[in-house]
Amino acid sequence: MMGARARLMVGLAAATLLAGNAGAAEPDQWDGWIVGRPCVAELRIVDCPLSLVGDPVLLMEDGRHLVFRYGDKAPVKETDIDAAYGRKVRFLGPIEDGVIAAVRLDLLEAVGEKKFFKGCL
16 A cells, blocks of 8 residues: 555656646747748749749748748658648747748648639530
8 A cells, every 4th residue: 555655756746747748838830831032022922933942931921931941851841842832831840040940841721622614515
């Protein structure tokens, strides 16, 4: 049988673990559209040429833009950026030296289904 002191120690240990988990910070979230840097000044999203994908930034709703890390040594890969170009996304991760150190990229827009108009047949 467990004594009062042992129960107190187990209770304190459990409380410490719960407090540690409750204090774990959620990662920062950054929502916007991935566009080429030259499109930022004109707030171009959908019509930003794919040829500018080599210099992508996150364009936010308020007009600000942020650079983000991506590539072979980052959790977000170049193929992820290609697939999300011109679409609304959410980056998760802290800002380090003015750059989003993304740990995850989520697409917030579903790809629309294509609709065909048959016209007058």
